[in-house]
Amino acid sequence: MGDLLGVAVLGAGHMGADHVRRLDQVVSGARVAAVADPDVERAKEATAGLDGVTVHTEAVAALDAPGVAAVLIASPGPAHEEALLAAFDRGLPVLCEKPMVPHSTGALRVVEAEARLGRRLAQIGFMRRYDTEYRRLKALLDGGALGRPLMLHCTHRNVSSPADFTSAMLIDSSVSHEIDAARWLLGQELTAVTVLRPASSAGAPEGLIDPQFVLFETERGALVDVEVFVNCGFGYQVRCEAVCEAGSARIGDEHTMVVTSGGRATEDVAQDYLVRFADAYDREVQAWVDATRRGRVTGPGAWDGYAASVVAEAGVRALETGGRVAVELAPRPDLYAEVSR
Numbered sequence: 540m541g542d543l544l545g546v547a548v549l550g551a552g553h554m555g556a557d558h559v560r561r562l563d564q565v566v567s568g569a570r571v572a573a574v575a576d577p578d579v580e581r582a583k584e585a586t587a588g589l590d591g592v593t594v595h596t597e598a599v600a601a602l603d604a605p606g607v608a609a610v611l612i613a614s615p616g617p618a619h620e621e622a623l624l625a626a627f628d629r630g631l632p633v634l635c636e637k638p639m640v641p642h643s644t645g646a647l648r649v650v651e652a653e654a655r656l657g658r659r660l661a662q663i664g665f666m667r668r669y670d671t672e673y674r675r676l677k678a679l680l681d682g683g684a685l686g687r688p689l690m691l692h693c694t695h696r697n698v699s700s701p702a703d704f705t706s707a708m709l710i711d712s713s714v715s716h717e718i719d720a721a722r723w724l725l726g727q728e729l730t731a732v733t734v735l736r737p738a739s740s741a742g743a744p745e746g747l748i749d750p751q752f753v754l755f756e757t758e759r760g761a762l763v764d765v766e767v768f769v770n771c772g773f774g775y776q777v778r779c780e781a782v783c784e785a786g787s788a789r790i791g792d793e794h795t796m797v798v799t800s801g802g803r804a805t806e807d808v809a810q811d812y813l814v815r816f817a818d819a820y821d822r823e824v825q826a827w828v829d830a831t832r833r834g835r836v837t838g839p840g841a842w843d844g845y846a847a848s849v850v851a852e853a854g855v856r857a858l859e860t861g862g863r864v865a866v867e868l869a870p871r872p873d874l875y876a877e878v879s880r
């Protein structure tokens with residue numbers, strides 16, 4: 540056990556429990572050293588059968604537990620800032636689920652704290668950067684064969700949303716993935732947001748504005764549109780089509796077995812992110828463990844988490860006001876001069 544990276548997992552809900560399983564059974568070079576959740580039963584359930592793990596109700600106690608050398612934050616977004624700052628205080632490398640911090644002022648405090656340390660410690664859980672299809676699209680766009688990208692058309696559908704999901708969370712939780720993916724795929728910052736509201740679905744909980752149509756402008760004149768629909772009822776569907784000057788490329792069409800019988804062709808549609816992005820999560824956490832063991836931080840970082848929070852906040856204001864809202868980023872600290880694109 541000694542040379543394995545001991546990880547404290549904060550939050551043992553859907554994602555946290557899945558990351559505990561991944562660290563224990565899928566990823567090499569790491570072990571779960573501690574798990575914290577105020578709901579202690581969840582922490583116990585997630586760690587059942589694991590050796591050498593301590594269970595805590597306080598996140599900070601898990602950071603100080605024996606054998607902890609790194610932290611995976613999978614608590615709800617509003618708890619992330621405190622956990623990130625506590626990890627920084629202890630010099631612990633962190634993989635933090637998205638959104639890094641849902642509010643831009645808190646996200647900036649995280650960036651500033653890391654900049655004061657003078658070295659990167661945080662990777663943010665934008666796992667689409669590790670998805671095979673997204674990586675192929677990125678390589679194609681970077682290779683230049685299709686020419687300059689003009690537009691991204693994105694679809695983000697969930698079967699249903701958690702009970703506490705708000706209209707703002709369609710943007711700052713769900714669309715945060717498209718915000719990061721667009722910045723990464725295009726290598727450009729997003730500069731303005733407009734949000735349109737189609738009639739809400741009868742399948743959406745009372746009062747939830749669902750679906751929404753979000754339109755981003757970029758610094759070099761591209762447009763990114765996102766249909767986000769988190770109670771569609773019929774499948775977990777994430778698609779992206781890049782339209783460029785010399786061609787287009789589309790990812791995210793269903794790619795499972797197609798069965799043709801009785802004059803009909805049918806295929807299964809993933810029902811949630813744990814299925815659609817299973818490989819991406821595995822590669823993301825393995826890359827984090829490998830880099831951490833080499834004393835490095837790779838992948839999307841705190842600046843990317845901050846930029847996503849600022850853009851999402853502008854999006855929420857656009858949703859509330861019905862207008863076009865400009866994105867204003869703080870000056871980028873030198874630590875992030877090399878953009879992780």
Ligand SMILES: NC(=O)c1ccc[n+]([C@@H]2O[C@H](COP(=O)([O-])OP(=O)(O)OC[C@H]3O[C@@H](n4cnc5c(N)ncnc54)[C@H](O)[C@@H]3O)[C@@H](O)[C@H]2O)c1
Nearest residue numbers: 549550551552553554576578598613614616618636637638
């Ligand atoms: N990358 C992805 O595709 C993806 C998918 C789902 C969720 N997420 C993110 O993962 C995070 C967790 O989401 P979830 O769906 O697992 O939520 P969840 O509600 O299923 O689980 C959250 C857990 O955190 C616990 N918790 C609450 N406050 C805590 C604290 N201060 N410290 C430690 N634990 C605390 C809760 O008791 C709960 O068990 C969120 O940031 C969410 O946006 C990411």
Ligand SMILES: O[C@H]1[C@H](O)[C@@H](O)[C@H](O)[C@@H](O)[C@H]1O
Nearest residue numbers: 637697712713714716769812
């Ligand atoms: O927290 C989840 C997660 O980020 C999923 O990847 C996304 O599809 C959902 O919309 C969101 O609620």
